[in-house]
Amino acid sequence: MTDVSFGPQPGKGGPKSEYLAMVRQKRLYGSIILMIFVLMMISGFQVAQDRNAGDFVPGLKHLFDFPAEVLGEAWTNRAAIPGLIAAHFPSLVETVNIAAVSTLVGALMAMVIAPLATRGLAPWPRLIPVFRRVLDVLRAFPEIIIALVLIYILGGGPVPAMIAIALHTAGALGKMFSEVAENADLKPMEGLASVGANWTQRMWVGLLPQVAPDWFSYVLQRFEINIRASAILGFVGSGGIGYDLKIAMQWGQGRYDQVVAIFLLLFVTIVVVDQLSSHYRTTLVKGRAT
Amino acid sequence: MTTMVMSDLRGQVDRLFRRKRLAAFGVPAVVLAYLVYIFIAFDVAGLADRARMDNARILMSDFWSFKTHVTQDNRNGEVVVAIEGETKGTYPPGMLPDWVTMADGVTTIDLGRGHVVVYDATGAHYTVPGYGTVSAVSEGGKVVLDAPEPLPDWIEVAENRIQVTTNQGRFSVTRNKTETFRYQPGWELWFFTLDSPFYGKSSFELAQMAIWGDRVDPDITNLAHMGSDFWNNAMWRHKDVAWAISETILMAFLGTFMAAIIALPMAFVAASNFSRFGALRFAMRRVFDFVRGVDALIWTIVLARAFGPGPMTGALAIMITDTGAFGKQFSETLENIDEKQVEGIRSTGANAVQRARFGVIPQITPVLLGQILYSFESNTRSATIIGAIVGGGIGLLLTQAISTQKDWEEVAYYMVLIILMVIVIDTISGWIRRRLIRG
Numbered sequence A: 001m002t003d004v005s006f007g008p009q010p011g012k013g014g015p016k017s018e019y020l021a022m023v024r025q026k027r028l029y030g031s032i033i034l035m036i037f038v039l040m041m042i043s044g045f046q047v048a049q050d051r052n053a054g055d056f057v058p059g060l061k062h063l064f065d066f067p068a069e070v071l072g073e074a075w076t077n078r079a080a081i082p083g084l085i086a087a088h089f090p091s092l093v094e095t096v097n098i099a100a101v102s103t104l105v106g107a108l109m110a111m112v113i114a115p116l117a118t119r120g121l122a123p124w125p126r127l128i129p130v131f132r133r134v135l136d137v138l139r140a141f142p143e144i145i146i147a148l149v150l151i152y153i154l155g156g157g158p159v160p161a162m163i164a165i166a167l168h169t170a171g172a173l174g175k176m177f178s179e180v181a182e183n184a185d186l187k188p189m190e191g192l193a194s195v196g197a198n199w200t201q202r203m204w205v206g207l208l209p210q211v212a213p214d215w216f217s218y219v220l221q222r223f224e225i226n227i228r229a230s231a232i233l234g235f236v237g238s239g240g241i242g243y244d245l246k247i248a249m250q251w252g253q254g255r256y257d258q259v260v261a262i263f264l265l266l267f268v269t270i271v272v273v274d275q276l277s278s279h280y281r282t283t284l285v286k287g288r289a290t
Numbered sequence B: 001m002t003t004m005v006m007s008d009l010r011g012q013v014d015r016l017f018r019r020k021r022l023a024a025f026g027v028p029a030v031v032l033a034y035l036v037y038i039f040i041a042f043d044v045a046g047l048a049d050r051a052r053m054d055n056a057r058i059l060m061s062d063f064w065s066f067k068t069h070v071t072q073d074n075r076n077g078e079v080v081v082a083i084e085g086e087t088k089g090t091y092p093p094g095m096l097p098d099w100v101t102m103a104d105g106v107t108t109i110d111l112g113r114g115h116v117v118v119y120d121a122t123g124a125h126y127t128v129p130g131y132g133t134v135s136a137v138s139e140g141g142k143v144v145l146d147a148p149e150p151l152p153d154w155i156e157v158a159e160n161r162i163q164v165t166t167n168q169g170r171f172s173v174t175r176n177k178t179e180t181f182r183y184q185p186g187w188e189l190w191f192f193t194l195d196s197p198f199y200g201k202s203s204f205e206l207a208q209m210a211i212w213g214d215r216v217d218p219d220i221t222n223l224a225h226m227g228s229d230f231w232n233n234a235m236w237r238h239k240d241v242a243w244a245i246s247e248t249i250l251m252a253f254l255g256t257f258m259a260a261i262i263a264l265p266m267a268f269v270a271a272s273n274f275s276r277f278g279a280l281r282f283a284m285r286r287v288f289d290f291v292r293g294v295d296a297l298i299w300t301i302v303l304a305r306a307f308g309p310g311p312m313t314g315a316l317a318i319m320i321t322d323t324g325a326f327g328k329q330f331s332e333t334l335e336n337i338d339e340k341q342v343e344g345i346r347s348t349g350a351n352a353v354q355r356a357r358f359g360v361i362p363q364i365t366p367v368l369l370g371q372i373l374y375s376f377e378s379n380t381r382s383a384t385i386i387g388a389i390v391g392g393g394i395g396l397l398l399t400q401a402i403s404t405q406k407d408w409e410e411v412a413y414y415m416v417l418i419i420l421m422v423i424v425i426d427t428i429s430g431w432i433r434r435r436l437i438r439g
Helices: A002-006 A015-050 A056-061 A065-076 A078-116 A125-140 A143-154 A158-182 A187-194 A199-236 A240-251 A256-289 B002-041 B053-064 B203-211 B222-231 B238-270 B278-307 B311-335 B339-347 B352-390 B393-404 B408-438
Strands: B065-073 B079-083 B100-103 B106-112 B115-120 B123-128 B132-139 B142-146 B155-158 B161-166 B169-174 B177-185
Touching: A015 B238, A015 B311, A056 B278, A065 A078, A065 A256, A065 B278, A078 A125, A078 A158, A078 A199, A078 A240, A078 A256, A078 B002, A125 A158, A125 B408, A143 A158, A143 A199, A143 B053, A143 B352, A143 B393, A143 B408, A158 A199, A187 A199, A199 A240, A199 A256, A199 B278, A199 B352, A240 A256, A240 B278, A256 B278, B053 B065, B053 B408, B065 B106, B106 B177, B123 B161, B123 B169, B123 B177, B132 B161, B132 B169, B142 B161, B203 B222, B222 B238, B238 B278, B238 B311, B238 B352, B238 B393, B238 B408, B278 B311, B278 B352, B311 B352, B339 B352, B352 B393, B352 B408, B393 B408
Parallel strands: none
Antiparallel strands: B065 B079, B065 B177, B100 B106, B106 B115, B115 B123, B123 B132, B132 B142, B155 B161, B161 B169, B169 B177
C-alpha cells in the first residue's frame, strides 16, 4: 500500500529496473520453455530414428533412388502412360465419388445435428451437451478404424470407406456449422416463429440462407480433405485409386509406368479440386463482405 | 420515368424469384439424382447379401466377452483348456478353471444353468436342459449324432461336423477334435497371464501381497514382480501397445512441429508484404501447391522406400505434407498482420530481421500456435493411418490384429486406446488453444 501511495522506495531502481527485471524473467521463462521444447524434439527424433528400420542420414542419400527408378522406367514406357491413365480413370471416379458422397451425406447429417447443438437454436436446450458430445465422438473416431471394421463386416468395395468418411465428416462439419450458426441473427427466426412456423421451417427459411455461404465453404474444404482420405483408405482397405496404387506398388518393377499414371491422376485431381475450392471459397466469403 | 423503373424492378424481382424457385427445387433434385446414381454405382442394394452379420456378432461379443476353448484331440484323447484358443492363454497342467473337471479320462464342463458337456471314452455328450442330451460319437472316421428328434435349428449337422450353439456356449465335434466354447464377460488375462503367480487373485489379495506378503520370487519385491508381469503380459502385450501409442503420438508431434519450423521462413518468402521479388513469391507458392498436391499417401510411399518402415518415416511424411499446408496458412496469416506495429519498430531504425522478430512474431504467435496445435490434433489421427502404411505405431498393431481375423478382443482394445488417445490429445491441445486466445 505504502509503495503505491508514496512511490517507489528510495534506493531501489524504481519502475524502470522493475520492468527490466520482469522482462528478464519473462525471457528466462521463454528460453527455458524453448530449451525444453528443443530437447523434446531432439530426443524424440532420436527415439523415432532408433525404432526406425533405416537411419536418417543414410536414407537421405537414397531419397531420390525410388522416384528416379520409377520415373526412369516410366520414361522408357512413356508411350503407354496415356493408355494407363485411361485404364485407371474409373478407379479415380470411384475415389472421387466416395469423397463426394461422404461429404454430401456427412454435410446433411451435420446440417441436422448442428442446430440441435447450438445455443439459441436448439429445440431442446437441455440436450445441447448431448449433441455436442455426439459430434465430438464422431470426430474422434479415426476413419481407418471404422473402415477396417466395416470391411470385415460388409466386405470390400467403396461403401465401408464411404460410411467411415461420412461419419467423420459429420462430426467435423457439425462442429464448424454450429460455430457459424451461433453467430447467426436470431431475428428472422423470431419473425417466423411469430407467424407460426415450426422449428424445421424456421431453420430452413430463417437460418439456412444466413449461414449457407459459410457452410458451403466448409463443405468445399471438407471435400478436398475427403479426396485425400478416400485415396488413403483405398490404399489401406480396398476400392478406388488407392487400391490400384497398392497393387501396382506390390508388383514393383515392371509396373512403375502404372504407378506414375496413378500418381499423375491423383496429383492432378487434388490440385484441381484444391484450386477450385479455394477459388470458390474466396468468392463466397468476399461476396458476402460486399 | 418512375413507372419504367418500377416495371424494371418488378421484372428483376420476378427473375430473381424464378431463379430462387429453380434453385430451391433444382438443388435437392440434383442431390437426389446423384445419390441414386451412387446407390447403383456402389451396388448398395447388393450389400445386404454381402454383409456378414455373423462377423458383426463375433466382433460385438469380443468387445465385452472372452471365450475359453476346451478342446479334445480325438486321436489321442488329450484335452487342452485355452483362453481364446491361444498358446499363450493355455492353462498349464494341473491348473483348470473351476467349471472344468477332469478325472479318469472323463472331462466335465459346466457351462452354467444346467448346461453340461461331458467328454468320455464313448464320445462327447451335451446335456441341454428342457431338451435332452446331444451325443456325438466318432465311429470309424465319421461323426454320428444321437439327439432327440425333431432336431432344433440350433443343432447344425454337416458331412463331418456337428455344431450346437446355445446361449451358454458353443459345442462342435469333427472327426479330429471335439471343442466346447464358453463365453464369459470381461477381458480375461488383462492384468496377469496364467503363468503369473498373481493370476486370479482379487485386488485385495494383491494389495496384501504387495505390502506385507512374502516374496514370491526372493530376488525382487512383489510389487516390482507384479509390475513386470503386467508390463510383459504376453496376451495383451502392454509393453508393445504402450510403445506403439507413444510412437504414434511421437510421429504426430515431430511431424507437426518440424513442419512448422520449416514452413515459417518459407512463409515469409511467400507473403506479398514481406517478399519484394514477385518471381520468388510465385515459385514458393507453387512449391507449397506441389507439396500439398502430391498428398501424404505418395510422400509416405516414397519416404518408406528410402528410410524403411518405422516411426521416423511416418514423422517425415507428416512433416513434408504439413510443410505445404502450413506454408500456405502461415503466408496468408502474414499477409493479414497489422502493419502499424512493424512501422513503429521500423521508426526506431530496426533492420528486417529485428522488424520480423519484434514487430511480426509477437502478433502472429498466438494465431500460428493455434493453427499448429489444430493440425497436431488431426495429425494424431492421420498418424494412425500413416503408421498402418509405413509400419509403425498403433496403426500397425491395429491392421495386424484385423488381418488375423480372430483377435477381435485386441482390435477392440486398440480401438478404445486410439479413441482415448485422440480425445486426450484433443482436450490438451484445445485447452492450450483456449489459453492462447485468451492471452
